[in-house]
Each structure stands twice: as structure tokens, then as C-alpha cells.
Amino acid sequence: MPVTETLRPDEAGLSRAADLLRAGELVAFPTETVYGLGGDARSDLAVARIYEAKGRPRFNPLIVHLPDVDAARVLGDFDQRAERLALAFWPGPLTLVLPLRPDTGLSPYVTAELPTVALRVPAHPVASALLRAFGGPLAAPSANPSGRVSPTRAAHVIEGLDGRIAGVVDGGACAVGVESTIIGLDGPAVLLRPGGVPAEAIEAVLGHPLQQGGSTVKPTAPGQLASHYAPGAAVRLTASRPEPGEVWIGFGPGCEDADLSLSATGDLVEAAANLFHLLREADRLAGPDGRIAIAPIPEAGLGRAINDRLRRAAAPRP
Missing domain, CATH: 3.90.870.10 (DHBP synthase)
Known part of the structure; x- marks a missing residue:
């Protein structure tokens, strides 16, 4: 190789x-x-x-x-x-x-x-x-x-x-x-x-x-496919608490016992910078056929971009 x-x-x-x-x-x-x-x-x-x-x-x-x-x-x-x-x-x-x-x-x-x-x-x-x-x-x-x-x-x-x-x-x-x-x-x-x-x-x-705008079938720009940015593990969104066997990624106060945190203080800039690295780390912790749960992220400012990536990560795989 x-x-x-x-x-x-x-x-x-x-x-x-x-x-x-x-x-x-x-x-x-x-x-x-x-x-x-x-x-x-x-x-x-x-x-x-x-x-x-x-x-x-x-x-x-x-x-x-x-x-x-x-x-x-x-x-x-x-x-x-x-x-x-x-x-x-x-x-x-x-x-x-x-x-x-x-x-x-x-x-x-x-x-x-x-x-x-x-x-x-x-x-x-x-x-x-x-x-x-x-x-x-x-x-x-x-x-x-x-x-x-x-x-x-x-x-x-x-x-x-x-x-x-x-x-x-x-x-x-x-x-x-x-x-x-x-x-x-x-x-x-x-x-x-x-x-x-x-x-x-x-x-x-x-x-x-x-x-x-944008099409998930025939994209006019990158990043529009319905399933994208996906780890190997299944992803569950807006999880206020993890279910048994899930790796929980927290955000903000109230998630102190999360396995990983996008931002302990709820800082969207910090969360965006951490997003993909922590998805990879959660995937590693979850292992084969694992599951990842992610705390709610506000739908404003950089939160819109974070949630866009997370929705595509959680979408059914082709």
C-alpha cells in the first residue's frame, strides 16, 4: 500500500x-x-x-x-x-x-x-x-x-x-x-x-x-445528503439522559455525569470546535454495534450548524 x-x-x-x-x-x-x-x-x-x-x-x-x-x-x-x-x-x-x-x-x-x-x-x-x-x-x-x-x-x-x-x-x-x-x-x-x-x-x-434550500437527492452544494457525518454507532438526539448501554455526549449544565461534553458551560463555539472529535471518541467508546446519545443543542447561531450535522449523523444509513 x-x-x-x-x-x-x-x-x-x-x-x-x-x-x-x-x-x-x-x-x-x-x-x-x-x-x-x-x-x-x-x-x-x-x-x-x-x-x-x-x-x-x-x-x-x-x-x-x-x-x-x-x-x-x-x-x-x-x-x-x-x-x-x-x-x-x-x-x-x-x-x-x-x-x-x-x-x-x-x-x-x-x-x-x-x-x-x-x-x-x-x-x-x-x-x-x-x-x-x-x-x-x-x-x-x-x-x-x-x-x-x-x-x-x-x-x-x-x-x-x-x-x-x-x-x-x-x-x-x-x-x-x-x-x-x-x-x-x-x-x-x-x-x-x-x-x-x-x-x-x-x-x-x-x-x-x-x-x-438544497436537495438531498441531487445536491447543489456539499453537505446536503440526508445521511452524512456519520459515526459507526447509531446516534440518538435530544437525549436529556442516556439509556442503558449508550455513550452520552452532554452539552451545558445538567450533564455533569456525561461520558463526554461538547461544552460544560453551554458555549456553542466550543461545542462546534469539539463536535467531530467527540463523535469519533464516542464511536470508539461505544464499540461495534454501539449507541451514542447526544444532549439537546439550541437551534440558534452555531447551534443550527451543529444540529444540522447531528441530524445527518443520526439519519438512516443508505
Whole structure:
């Protein structure tokens, strides 16, 4: 089996990562949300390798990561709304789905042959440095087998993809911990996936409420499949107490005897940062055919993103 290299986030490591990417290989790297699985977004072969490594359905489009808004404008058609959101939240955990400009050179596999493209400028310094070292757009879904728990540490990437990708740049734990918020702007502004930027903050910049959108059958953006982010164990939500045999993940006061806690104080930022790591830990504790119970999370701010991931983790498996 090929060996997946673990690379340091220094000049030598980033240079090696960029060389691998130029050769059409796949390299995972940290962003402020989760680790992304990077491949040259202009290469059919590299993008096909992303789908193959993840076992990802090819009708599920990918997010293109870029170093700055100028690079994003080359690929997507920015209107005034997109410009305002980019100014307010880039670099950061926001993805914009925009009309695809003609003759961008992107592989059609990136967009799943849709007339739109998902664009993001990540804030993580290692991601930014790698994008500049590579010198081009990187398609980068989460660096994990499709449908499984997203990776927030390099060890999570190795656990799921060792031997299936060329390398991973180890930049430590991801600070935000849930994927980017996705906003569709090829028509009315639509919330396609809640994430690291609360919908309320986006609505404040736009000056009006977001519509709700997305399809679990034919996604227009990543993270819309009904079953996603799933551990091996069965998941039960809004559990104020565990049932016998369940591993209980608590949140806030009143869960002092929980096996694990997203945040003992009820801090949604802390809970988001801990979510995927603790789902993995609970899965390990539960063991084969185990069960996980999760305390209620408020449906506001980052809680919307956390609950979105948890509902998909608990959904019936295909």
C-alpha cells in the first residue's frame, strides 16, 4: 500500500505538498473549519482521484478553495450581494455558490456539471500559504471517507485515508470545527448549508432573511445528503439522559455525569470546535454495534450548524 506522507506546515513541507498537487496527487490540509482533501481543481484526473479516495458520489459538487477574492472573481460571477459577503466574511468559513464564468479551466467534475461553482477563501494560515505555494485553485472536500465523521486533526485524516492519498499537512486542531456555511447566490439568497458563520450574521449583512434550500437527492452544494457525518454507532438526539448501554455526549449544565461534553458551560463555539472529535471518541467508546446519545443543542447561531450535522449523523444509513 502506498504511504501517506505527514508534512510539517513549514516552508519545506508546503513546498513538498505543492509539488505533489502539481503532479496530480491529493494532499489534505487544515482549514479553520475541518481538514480539506486538496486536488488541482483544473485537472480531471486529480478531481476524479478525490471522488475515488473518498468514495464520494460524483453528482455531489466540490468547493474550490482560493487564496483571495481576486482569484475567486475569475471563476464566479460576483454581484453586489456576493461582494458584500466576501468583504464581511472572507477569509473565513463561508462558501458562496455563484454562476460559473465561462472558460475558467475548472474540471467539470468540480461543479458536477452544474452552471454554478462553490468558492471559498479559507482563513487558516497554513491553507492560505499552501494555496499561494501551489498557485492555483484547489478542490477540497472534507478529508474523510464520504458520509463519515469529518476530520479536525491530521490523525483523523490518516485514520480514514491512509494509503489512499499522497500526503497530509499537519497544522494541528481546527478552530471552528464545523464546515463552512454555504450560501447560494445564483438567484435569491439561499442557505444551502448552515456552518461556521451563523445565518443571522449573513442576514444582517444582506439586510433580509435567507431562503432555505438544497436537495438531498441531487445536491447543489456539499453537505446536503440526508445521511452524512456519520459515526459507526447509531446516534440518538435530544437525549436529556442516556439509556442503558449508550455513550452520552452532554452539552451545558445538567450533564455533569456525561461520558463526554461538547461544552460544560453551554458555549456553542466550543461545542462546534469539539463536535467531530467527540463523535469519533464516542464511536470508539461505544464499540461495534454501539449507541451514542447526544444532549439537546439550541437551534440558534452555531447551534443550527451543529444540529444540522447531528441530524445527518443520526439519519438512516443508505
